[in-house]
Amino acid sequence: MSRIERAEVFVASPGRNFVTLRITTSDGVTGLGDATLNGRELAVASYLRDHLVPLLIDRDPARIEDMWQFLYKGAYWRRGPVTMTAISAVDTALWDIKGKVAGLPVYQLLGGRSRHGVTVYAHASGADVPSLLDDVERFLELGYRAVRAQAAVPEVGGTYGVRKGAGIYEPASTALPDEQPWDTDAYLGFAPTYLEAVRERFGFGFHLLHDVHHRLTPIEAAQFGKRVEGCRLFWMEDPTPAENQEAFRLIRRHTTTPIAVGEVFSSIWDVQQLITEQLIDYVRTTVVHAGGITHLRRIFDLAALYQVRTGSHGATDLSPVTLAAAVHLDTAVPNFGIQEYMPHAPETLEVFRSGVRFADGMLVPSEEPGLGVEYDAEAAARFPYQPRYLPVARRLDGSVHDW
Structure with missing residues (x-):
């Protein structure tokens, strides 16, 4: 044996x-x-x-x-x-x-295909509204069917989700936390206007997403969701910190904008109330942080009973191994919603060789046995560990805010 x-x-x-x-x-x-x-x-x-x-x-x-x-x-x-x-x-x-x-x-071991491909969304961002619109156009031309839109709040540094330059967005960029300013009122006044600008320019022929990133109180999130209902968002992500899951009931009372939550959670018990009381529409737990394929499948099966769909986290802080595992699971489960996708850096692809393919706005799993990913330890040795820390947000009065 x-x-x-x-x-x-x-x-x-x-x-x-x-x-x-x-x-x-x-x-x-x-x-x-x-x-x-x-x-x-x-x-x-x-x-x-x-x-x-x-x-x-x-x-x-x-x-x-x-x-x-x-x-x-x-x-x-x-x-x-x-x-x-x-x-x-x-x-x-x-x-x-x-x-x-x-x-x-692996998807064959999970029951086989439920779909031909896994619809993914891209990350468009800009230092201002014109540059955001140009970035949205770029992803639509690449064939994406869904785009997340984030723009820097004027005169407020450190806005979440905005790339520095033309590279891949990576928030963990310093050995010690980058302490960034935050102004909720400025965000609430500005974010709906650029989401409206995206719809005005490009119409409704694709899915539009937005990440609030835990920045609002429940009533602020309710106000935001109601304000952007005309944009027909696919979801607003993490509108408020989800430790108090009852808070999402208040948001539900005031807006029909769909809600996605879960990337910072690690077990079925963390999302149980959110799912069983239908306080969210998409659960964003992922393979690497929620117990692997075995436990994530349990979360997704529970969600299916309550018409909650999947929307797993998939930024580049997850390796190609997780992306491949996610695509195999997404391919098999009946209640798939969407998959976050950020292409990895060229250096990453020197170390991880994956058979996952992008085509027509979707990812397709490898047909190789297993996950279809190889790891080159010799290549990895050329890239030693570098201390990196995620940022910390501070309100304009200096107090710590949810990042």
């Missing part, structure tokens, strides 16, 4: 920091898992090396469910982003191995 013979943890920065787990069986089959937690990468790497890897050796790689329960229940200290990201890496690597042993892509 095949056994887990080796588990290696790689920390590298090809374009940005990634933590990767590679499990090798006694039969020589390897599986990859992503363990990246933006700004806390070394905490997860340590959790894997010091606590989980010793538990994996000589165990049966085929017992994915048992392994998940063993690592989750056996730790006693449950949940949390560090623990669940580490478990996710193990789980995803085992699914990769199972697919390779079976000779099938």
Whole structure:
């Protein structure tokens, strides 16, 4: 019987920091898992090396469910982003191995196709409204069917979601937190105007999304959602911090703008009320932070019972391993909604070689057995870890605000 013979943890920065787990069986089959937690990468790497890897050796790689329960229940200290990201890496690597042993892509092990391709959305942004409109046009010309729009609030620095220059948007850019100013009133006055400008210029033939990024109180979010109803947003994302899930009931009372929540959550219990009480329309939990393919499938199945659709986080702080795993799961589940997608940097693609393809506004999974991703450890060694921290937002009076 095949056994887990080796588990290696790689920390590298090809374009940005990634933590990767590679499990090798006694039969020589390897599986990859992503363990990246933006700004806390070394905490997860340590959790894997010091606590989980010793538990994996000589165990049966085929017992994915048992392994998940063993690592989750056996730790006693449950949940949390560090623990669940580490478990996710193990789980995803085992699914990769199972697919390779079976000779099938992972989506076939999950029940086969529910769709031909996975609709994705792009990230358009601008330092002002004209540059945002140009960026939206660029993505529409590339064939995207859905675009998220963010623009810098005039005279307020540090606006979330706006790229610096022409490169890939990456908020974790300094070794210590970049403390950015924030003005809610200025945002509430400005953001609806640029969303309206997008619709006025390009019409309604594509999905338009917007990320509030936890910046508003529930009543402010309700006001925003009501104001932009004419824009017919696909969703407003994270309108208010979701720890108080009851707060979303207030938003629901005042606006029909759809709500998406969940990228910072790591378990089914974190989103249970949001789903079962239909306080959201899209759940954004993702493979790497919500317990891997095994646990994310549970979240999606619960959501399907309440007509909540999927919309997994998929920025470039998730490696191509997570993107591939997400596309396999998105391909199979019946209640898929949309998938966030940001193409990775060229350096990233030197280290991770993925069979995921973009065409006609959609991603298509690899037909190779497993996830269809290869990891080049020698190439990764050329890109050592670099300390990076996510920003911190401060109101104009100096007090800390939700970033």
